[in-house]
Structure formats: C-alpha cells, structure tokens
Amino acid sequence: MSTVTKHLQSHQRRPEARPQELLKAALDLFAEKGYSATRLEDVAIRAGVTKGTLYIYFENKAALFRAVVEDGIFPVLDKGEDIVANFAGGTSELLSYMTQTWWTLVGESKLSGICKIMVAEAANFPEMAAYFHNEVIVRGERLARKIIETGINTGEFRAIDIEVAVDSLFSPILKLMLWRHSFANYSQSALEPRAYIEKHLDIVLNGLMAGAKS
Amino acid sequence: MSTVTKHLQSHQRRPEARPQELLKAALDLFAEKGYSATRLEDVAIRAGVTKGTLYIYFENKAALFRAVVEDGIFPVLDKGEDIVANFAGGTSELLSYMTQTWWTLVGESKLSGICKIMVAEAANFPEMAAYFHNEVIVRGERLARKIIETGINTGEFRAIDIEVAVDSLFSPILKLMLWRHSFANYSQSALEPRAYIEKHLDIVLNGLMAGAKS
DNA sequence: TATTAATAACTAACTGGACAGTTATTAATA
DNA sequence: TATTAATAACTGTCCAGTTAGTTATTAATA
Numbered sequence: 001m002s003t004v005t006k007h008l009q010s011h012q013r014r015p016e017a018r019p020q021e022l023l024k025a026a027l028d029l030f031a032e033k034g035y036s037a038t039r040l041e042d043v044a045i046r047a048g049v050t051k052g053t054l055y056i057y058f059e060n061k062a063a064l065f066r067a068v069v070e071d072g073i074f075p076v077l078d079k080g081e082d083i084v085a086n087f088a089g090g091t092s093e094l095l096s097y098m099t100q101t102w103w104t105l106v107g108e109s110k111l112s113g114i115c116k117i118m119v120a121e122a123a124n125f126p127e128m129a130a131y132f133h134n135e136v137i138v139r140g141e142r143l144a145r146k147i148i149e150t151g152i153n154t155g156e157f158r159a160i161d162i163e164v165a166v167d168s169l170f171s172p173i174l175k176l177m178l179w180r181h182s183f184a185n186y187s188q189s190a191l192e193p194r195a196y197i198e199k200h201l202d203i204v205l206n207g208l209m210a211g212a213k214s
Numbered sequence: 215m216s217t218v219t220k221h222l223q224s225h226q227r228r229p230e231a232r233p234q235e236l237l238k239a240a241l242d243l244f245a246e247k248g249y250s251a252t253r254l255e256d257v258a259i260r261a262g263v264t265k266g267t268l269y270i271y272f273e274n275k276a277a278l279f280r281a282v283v284e285d286g287i288f289p290v291l292d293k294g295e296d297i298v299a300n301f302a303g304g305t306s307e308l309l310s311y312m313t314q315t316w317w318t319l320v321g322e323s324k325l326s327g328i329c330k331i332m333v334a335e336a337a338n339f340p341e342m343a344a345y346f347h348n349e350v351i352v353r354g355e356r357l358a359r360k361i362i363e364t365g366i367n368t369g370e371f372r373a374i375d376i377e378v379a380v381d382s383l384f385s386p387i388l389k390l391m392l393w394r395h396s397f398a399n400y401s402q403s404a405l406e407p408r409a410y411i412e413k414h415l416d417i418v419l420n421g422l423m424a425g426a427k428s
Numbered sequence: 429t430a431t432t433a434a435t436a437a438c439t440a441a442c443t444g445g446a447c448a449g450t451t452a453t454t455a456a457t458a
Numbered sequence: 459t460a461t462t463a464a465t466a467a468c469t470g471t472c473c474a475g476t477t478a479g480t481t482a483t484t485a486a487t488a
Contacts, residue, residue, distance in 0.1 A: 013437045013482055036250055037338050039473065050439050052476085061474070092423075120334030122396035124251050133400040157422050163404060164386075164413040165422060171385035172378075178392075182336035186347040190377060199378040207421025208362075208371050208379060209306075227456055227463045253447065266450085267464050275448070 019057050019067075021047040027068050031113025031181065035065060035121045062128060065117075069132065072111045077139050079105070084143055091151035092205060098147065099173060099197050107193060112177035119178070141166060172200050233271050233281075235261040241282050245327025245395060249279060249335045249342075276342060283328060283346065290319045291353050298357055305365035306419060312361065313387060313411050321407060326391040333392070355380060386414050 025046035029038045040061060044054045058064040080098065087094045106112055122129035144166040151157035157165075176193055189196070239260035243252045254275060258268045272278040294312065301308045320326055336343035358380040365371035371379075390407055403410070 011438055011482075015437065018437085033338060034334060040475085041473075049437095051474085052440080053438055055475070056437070116333060119330060119392050119396045120248060124247060126399075129397060130400055133397050137397065137401065151422070155424055158420075158424050160417055160422065161405070161413050164410055165417060167386040167389060167410075168382075168414050168417045168422075171389040172381040174389060175381055175385040178333050182333045183343060183347050183351065185340075186344055187351065191375070196378055196381075199375050200382050203374055203379060203382045204418055205422045206372075207423075208365070208374065208382075208419045209421075210369055210372050225454095225456075225464055229463065232463090254449085255447075263463095264465055265448085266466080269449070270463070 018047070018049065018053070022049070022054055022057060022064070023068055023071050026064050027072060027110050027113075030065065030068060030117055031110040035061075035117050035125070040064075062125070065128065066131065069114060069136070072109075073106070073114065073136055076102075076105045076111070077136065077143075080140070080143050084146055091147060091154065091156045092201075094147055094150075095169065095205075096198070096201055098143075099170075099201065100194060102173065103176075103193055103197060107173065107177050107180070113181050115174065115177050116181045144170060168204050169201070173197060232261070232263065232267065236263075236268055236271060236278070237282055237285050240278055241286060241324050241327075244279065244282060244331055245324040249275075249331050249339070254278075276339070279331075279342065280345065283350070286323075286325045287320070287328065287350055290316075290325070291350065291357075293319070294354070294357050298360055305361060305368060305370045306415075308361055308364075309383065309419075310412065310415055312357075313384075313415065314408060316387065317390075317407055317411060321387065321391050321394070327395045329388070329391050330395045358384060382418050383415070387411060 022043065026038070026043045029043055029046065032038075040054055041051045043064070044051045047054075054064070058067060080102070083098060083101065084094070087097070106115075118129065118132045122132075145162055148157065148162050148165050148169075152159055152162075176196065179187065191199070236257065240252070240257045243257055243260065246252075254268055255265045257278070258265045261268075268278070272281060294316070297312060297315065298308070301311070320329075332343065332346045336346075359376050362371065362376050362379050362383075366373055366376075390410065393401065405413070
C-alpha cells in the first residue's frame, strides 16, 4: 500500500461554481434513478469532482437532496403565486395558463422527477416527506384552492367540494409527470402533453355527460 | 468458528403453506417499504422461516415480486373484466360501481402499494416495468376505454378523446392510492375515499362550470 | 516583482454496515 | 432409511460517509 500516491492530474479549484454544478448533476441523477439508487460518487463524477469534494459543500445525501428541491422548485412556486395574485382574465383562462406554465417549468424539466422520488421514498424517509409535504405540496394545493375558490365566488364554477376539484383538475398532470419517469418507454400516447392538458381541462370544466354545455 | 453448531429449535415442515405465507409477508413489506428497501430476510422472518427457505420457493427477489403481482392483481383484473362484460345498467352507474369495487379490492388493500412500487422503481428495473405495464396497466386501460366507448356509443357521453377521459376519470384514484403509501400521515383529508370518489365522478361527469347540467 | 508561508479545495483510499444470493449441515417426515 | 424442508453461517458486492495526504490559490513579506 503506497502511502506516497501519485496525483497525476491537476485539478481546477472553483469553489463558487461547484455547488450549482453538483446540484445540477444531482437533479439529473435523482430524477433518473430515484433517491436511494443514486450514488453520490456518480453525482460527483458527473459534476467533474470526486465524492470527497461533494461532502465539502453538502453535509450528507439528505442535505443534497433538500438543496436540489429548494433550488429547483421554490422559484417555480414563487412564480405560481405571483401569477395567481396578478392575473386579470377569467378563472378558466387562469387554470389553463397555470397548468401549461407548470408543465413548461416542471413537467418538461428534470424537476418532474422530484415528484416521483417523493412518492417513492416518502415511507422510508419520513423527515424528507414531511418537509416536502409542508413546503411544496401544501403550498401548491393552497394555490390551486385559491383559483377554484375564485371561480366559485365569481359564479363561473359550481359550488363543488374544493379539495376534490383540486384533485380532479391536477391529478392527471401528476400522472403525466410520474409516467414520464416510469412507464414512458412502454406507453406510447397519441397526444402531446400540452394537447392532453387542454383536452383534460375541457372534460373537467364542461363534463363528460352529453348535454353538458359547449 | 465452531463448525459444530447447535440447532436448538425443531422446525415444522409445511411445504404446501409456505408459498402463500411468503407471498403475504412479501406484499406487506413491499407495500410498506418499496421494492429495493425490502429485505428478503425480513420477508422470511415475517413468514416464520429463514431466508434460505425463501429461496427454495422463489428463484430470486424479482421472481418473488412478480409472484406477488400475479397472485394479488390478476384476480382483480379478472373480476373487473367480468363486471364490464356483464353489467346491465347505465354507463355512469357502471363507472361508479367499478371505481368503488376497485377501491375495495385494491385501494383499501395492500395491493395499492404495488402501484407505488412500480412508479418508483420502473426506471431501475425495466424488465419489471415492461411486464407490469403490459400485464396490468394495458389491461386496466383497455377496461376503462371500453366503459367510456360504450358511454359514447349509447349517447350518454360526449364524443371526447377516450385516452384523456380515462385519465381524467382514474388519475385521482391513482393519486389516492399513491398518497396512502406516501403522504398519508401528513395530509389529512376531510373526506373518506368513497365519498371523495363519488364527488370526483360528479365533477368529471357533469363538469365544473356553472350551468353544466345537474 | 519574486519568494514563501498559510489556507482550503480537492483527491484517493479506506471503513463499516447492509444485503442478495449460496452452501454445508441438520432433522422432520414419508 | 431416503428424501428434502429448513437452517445457520457464509461470501461478495455495493455504497454512504471519513480521513490522511496533496496541491492550487491567495496574500503577506522581502
């Protein structure tokens, strides 16, 4: 065992850039493989460093994951809250705009993988699950509720159960995100996500029954 | 290291009962922890045997999981196909009956955990994912399609996109199943699943818009 | 401006625990 | 007594987290 090890390569030192590069690599791998199956060594290699370096910037695997969530999802929620607070048009238009924006910023991006991870690993990492639930899900649901409440208050929507309406509207988009990271290669859909979302909104807004309006 | 080991206990030999007991124990643990995080030793112990015995009855972990799926879900799909083939009433009633039956047989049972596992691990176990997709998801979707096609043909439903309608109707139930095994402890719903499902069907059948019928 | 001392970014190699799968041995049962 | 269910102890591998050692970079001093 040679204690005198040759270090053949010289390594750039860029302490400002490392955290973001590690977060990007981590998001890629977490989204692809899930939490447990992602190896920190792979994350490090993808970011162009070794595992030891990763531990300089992040305390442990859980802290890295938390940082990925905060870095990726919080800005999207901020944006969503901003849109809802400032939107001028009708509630149906807001719903359509919000879901399409969500799809662009989350569904299409690697962030949609976070959602799969949380469903998958919540039972094994209760602390992580509680954090994600409180910081992301609750916040997202509050946003959705607000939209539907507005629709009911303006008389645009019927006075249905808001909790259920939130899920009737957003569960298919959740499914779309989950499928992208699970069965995408096996289930070939005839539709693009954006068209799918529009058709879905049409169904939920206007109903399946013949004789329902427009 | 004593090669001469004392075997203090005497062990019952019940080769007929073992497989079912192992399947039951495996379903419990898979549903609770997921696929990777479930240890075969724990499955064996819960079934009252040791790990070596498990390997007498199942070739490996993947084979055990496959057996759990076949043993648990195939009978439910059989039953679903039977119901659809023989139902007499209207399509809305059939939808309601099917979703409630599904909830009783799958949602409420440990089987709902299988769904979570597949979403979670599909990317890491492509063979398992392909199998599950072809044998369970495709079969379930075919069933759902048939119901909606019937509704359109009888004039009960509008001529909407069937693929989208299937998801508009069933995604919230999927969400209910996934949540049961992930965020259940954090998100307290005001509604029981059965009431939730009825309200959801009301929304999708009749629409969210004010002025849509009944 | 050239030299050198201090700092900390970074690496490579290690540790320890976990777990899928194997096997030699024991003992129940037909 | 022959068969085989069942066990206990093992092997090999994987991986999060640690640490001892190396070197790029900064800045103080000559």
